[in-house]
Amino acid sequence: GVRSVRLRLSISSTPANLIRLWSRVNFEYNRQRRQAALVAVQYLKEKQRVVAEREWVAATAAAMHTAGVAPARIYAELTTDRINRRFIERSLYGGRATSPRVGASYPDFDTYRVQATDGLGESGMVWTRVAAVEPVESFEGEVYDFTVAHPDHNFVANGFVVSNCGVRLLGTYLEQEEIAPYLQDLTAALYRACPSGVGGKGRVRVSGRELDELVVEGARWALKRGLARPEDVAHTEEEGCLPGADPSKVSPRAKERGRPQVGSLGAGNHFLEIDVVEEIYDPEVADAFGLRENQVVVQIHCGSRGYGHQICDDYVKSLQGAVRKYGLSLPDRELVCAPIDSPEGRAYYGAMACAVNYAFVNRQVLAMGVREAFEQVLAGKVADFDLYQVYDVAHNIAKFEMHEVEGKQMRLCVHRKGATRAFGPGRPEVPEAYREVGQPVLVPGSMGTASYVLVGTQKALDLSWGSTCHGAGRVMSRHKARKKIWGADLRQELEAQGIVVRAGSMKGLAEEAPAAYKDVSRVVEVVHGAGLARKVARLRPLAVIKG
Structure with missing residues (x-):
């Protein structure tokens, strides 16, 4: 008889490999799949960022605890909308044999896709937030200047103006x-x-x-x-x-x-x-x-x-x-x-x-x-x-x-x-x-x-x-205020003055500190x-x- 040969292509399903596959190869023959893959790339990158943040919080919490910082202050300073108190407690007292996961509150891909592509159709683009706006020192490269008058300008600073504030x-x-x-x-x-x-x-x-x-x-x-x-x-x-x-x-x-x-x-x-x-x-x-x-x-x-x-x-x-x-x-x-x-x-x-x-x-x-x-x-x-x-x-x-x-x-x-x-x-x-x-x-x-x-x-x-x-x-930008002021410390200072404080986040509290x-x-x-x-x-x- 004739010997047949079958080749099987196995592609690793790790996030890093899928990002490489979909961002470099993708589905050029199918617009819908191409759009979905591009969104998936960003979804996986976001998950990687969240995992990295949780790893940092776990390590920071452990280091602060070893240094003698009270647990209550650790919880106040490190808790965010993605990292709850239970996660920090496990980092302090349970130990971690494996890398942390993104958490149950993180949206699944279908939910993320609906939210991230709202109004963008099948362009493959997604909405995201500007992580930071910082001064750059000693930069000697080239800069493409997007001015308001430029037809490609599409950035409006958050809070630019809201009528009838x-x-x-x-x-x-x-x-x-x-x-x-x-x-x-x-x-x-x-x-x-x-x-x-x-x-x-x-x-x-x-x-x-x-x-x-x-x-x-x-x-x-x-x-x-x-x-x-x-x-x-x-x-x-x-x-x-x-x-x-x-x-x-x-x-x-x-x-x-x-x-x-x-x-x-x-x-x-x-x-x-x-x-x-x-x-x-x-x-x-x-x-x-x-x-x-x-x-x-x-x-x-x-x-x-x-x-x-x-x-x-x-x-x-x-x-x-x-x-x-x-x-x-x-x-x-x-x-x-x-x-x-x-x-x-x-x-x-x-x-x-x-x-x-x-x-x-x-x-x-x-x-x-x-x-x-x-x-x-x-x-x-x-x-x-x-x-x-x-x-x-x-x-x-x-x-x-x-x-x-x-x-x-x-x-x-x-x-x-x-x-x-x-x-x-x-x-x-x-x-x-x-x-x-x-x-x-x-x-x-x-x-x-x-x-x-x-x-x-x-x-x-x-x-x-x-x-x-x-x-x-303002005399201090919101970014600078977050770098200079701890929201939890500010809350303690205000409460020491007899002022009761309720805030959605400690970062937001720091941005609006009196010193700013x-x-x-x-x-x-x-x-x-x-x-x-x-x-x-x-x-x-x-x-x-x-x-």
């Missing part, structure tokens, strides 16, 4: 001593009632049609659904609704991101605080605002979440063409703009107004969550646990206002980026209850520092279109001295909730 101040009828025994429970209840963190889901679920109604109606949408009180709406800038919102100018991706996040804090510098009024500077105005010494108040600082961020991302890209089309000259290559009456300008304004109104509703829904938490913890323990709204003011917004220019009233589009409206007495836009004294101006401090309530002035209208500061700017910001008290003194706003009250934090 702003602050809401709620007053109570309580004094500090009344809530002191319940402060821990109250903070925990607020943490549950007000979802936070990157991508955090909100308190209210809405359909696509309801979202479009929400962003057109603003605070009135919440009022009709029992999520607001009439006085809440009256004590909100623009009564919680900026005219001109046009949902047709908002991308499907922005709507997709915004639908699940109504009523959520988010992350970054956004927060919820329980404060006490520590000092009153202007008793008459403070009385008009409903503020008094030793009073407990609550601040809510957040914006339009992923909805507003996506709108910005979309229009930064589309307006690059408008800059060239209209021959505009800008002082910074990372700026874009369009004439306000151009098709591009009108489209952006319609989308931005949607984000503004989304943010007003977002803070309104959170305010109702705060009221529910106070009732849950304090009912039957204090005489009156209710909260009333002092004011809600935007920090990032552009809108049309009437101002005097060379002796004549003119309709201007005033763009406040990192600034707060500060209208003085008599302006019709100021709520009737405050019209004789001027508009409340809310200036939050950094975490653990004082915040301020100011009042708008006529001088601000004369000098700065009725605008003033919105807080204390300017001194807000000095900023306020400059504003007060210049007459752009006057000091009314200083607030001291009792509890802080961060995303």
Whole structure:
């Protein structure tokens, strides 16, 4: 007979070999398989990074334990969303004969594929996060410069802008001593009632049609659904609704991101605080605002979440063409703009107004969550646990206002980026209850520092279109703050000052450390001295909730 020969090709299934196979050979004859293989390469690389991180944590935990570091501190410093306390305990006391696995919480490939390719189709590309942005020293190689004007530019820094990031101040009828025994429970209840963190889901679920109604109606949408009180709406800038919102100018991706996040804090510098009024500077105005010494108040600082961020991302890209089309000259290559009456300008304004109104509703829904938490913890323990709204003011917004220019009233589009409206007495836009004294101006401090309530002035209208500061700017990048500051140490420092802290992560806590910001008290003194706003009250934090 004829001898036959059969060859069997065996391919190692180790992650390293599969990465080499699919990234170098792949399935060029089949587009679907090629796309799946490219995604699988990234999936395996991510798994390798997670395993390496867990190996590092296991070794670091053991080294810290050998050095005499208390287990509680080891858990606080090394626990992350991918590494739980049980893993660290086993590393300390159980020993490890083999390399750690990724953990049960790590998504399977099908789940990862859906999440990582959202909106990318069968391109083979996946979404991922920028690991770090660091200065490079003594670099002599070539760099391909992706500028905003370059057609290949597609990077927008996280947090570039979120329309109507702003602050809401709620007053109570309580004094500090009344809530002191319940402060821990109250903070925990607020943490549950007000979802936070990157991508955090909100308190209210809405359909696509309801979202479009929400962003057109603003605070009135919440009022009709029992999520607001009439006085809440009256004590909100623009009564919680900026005219001109046009949902047709908002991308499907922005709507997709915004639908699940109504009523959520988010992350970054956004927060919820329980404060006490520590000092009153202007008793008459403070009385008009409903503020008094030793009073407990609550601040809510957040914006339009992923909805507003996506709108910005979309229009930064589309307006690059408008800059060239209209021959505009800008002082910074990372700026874009369009004439306000151009098709591009009108489209952006319609989308931005949607984000503004989304943010007003977002803070309104959170305010109702705060009221529910106070009732849950304090009912039957204090005489009156209710909260009333002092004011809600935007920090990032552009809108049309009437101002005097060379002796004549003119309709201007005033763009406040990192600034707060500060209208003085008599302006019709100021709520009737405050019209004789001027508009409340809310200036939050950094975490653990004082915040301020100011009042708008006529001088601000004369000098700065009725605008003033919105807080204390950063002096340290988030990356640098994480390198210099341990979140667990910061939490201990704040709690040693009597400030209760709840945070989604220790890294996020470190990013917002007081040392990362300017001194807000000095900023306020400059504003007060210049007459752009006057000091009314200083607030001291009792509890802080961060995303």
